[in-house]
Amino acid sequence: MLLNSVVIVLREVLEAALLMSVLLAATRFLQMGKRWVFFALVLGVAGAVLYGYLFGPISELFSGVGQEVGNAGLQLCILLLIVVNVFQISRRMQDTRGSSTRLALLMTLIVVLAIVREGSEVFVYISGFWGVTEFVSAVAVGSVIGTCIGFSVGVLVYYLLLAQPIRHAPVTSVVVLAMIGAGMASQAVRLLSQADWISTSGALWDTSHLLAEQSLLGQLAYALVGYEASPSGLEVAVHLGSFLLVGSAYVAGKLIKVADEDALG
């Protein structure tokens, strides 16, 4: 039970922690504050508790697939916010003098939604087993350890991102954000097919013998790039499309700024 709690909580924390690390690391080259992250954490945890508390009734919506629709909606929102955020990052890089409020707001929203999505399942898990005396200590200790490991990985990624030469930092951030966003989108596709809102074909390939999803590395790959050993064609298409969408938001941000300068000149 203890080890199991560690794994369950770690899985959920990891995704939100990675996203938070990338955004926090980006604040350095964007020359903006980090205070927003505290608001994001508090709001995110509050939202996760609320969503988790209502998980039962939400699940029953849309004739029993409310959970899939809700989670897919959250993940598509995160992708959309990442696209807008990358566009704004791209624009701010040309000129870091102005106000960074808009970026801070976008980053706050992204982190809040990620914590709501992942944290609500942790809440359902912990609150569900809280009443069972024999499990309480294992679940409590396991959750704390899982959270700590998740945050440690986040801190490690944060410092890894800061350790690189600053001229590479923007592109690295955008690539990592694009990977996370693409992972979110393909997860949303899987959830919507689980809910029978969309139909997907069979698996396009199966790489479970190369990298099993249940392995530690597989879990990390899942959190980082939405790794799926046997994805459907639609998942792969949406994954690639989302990656390109985030990438083009970066390019578009640059082009538009250049156009502005041309107009001024």
Added chain:
Amino acid sequence: MAAVLCLLLSGGLSLAAVPEFKIEIRNHLFQPDVLKIPAGTKVKLVIYNRDPTPEEFESYELNREKVIPGGRKAIVFIGPLAPGTYPFFGEFNPQTALGTIVVEADSDAAQ
């Protein structure tokens, strides 16, 4: 009245279109723990969690995961699948909550 009729009708239609299978969770065990379903068609799983504790129905092979709060039921659509065996488990109790979905080709199922 018309709405009720519509509901009944659509319910009947979807029942006819998608075969439905029931799984129960009791004492952190799946019942049945081996479920045979036909190949090449979409299938609706209705999973009743009879335990007071939550469970997460999960399968890497089926690409499915769904949290089921204690005392509630969940609907999970799977397939169309190729014949074979697809393990699933309860992530919150992975030592005991284990099961397999066996997908059979039409000729096997008919026998």
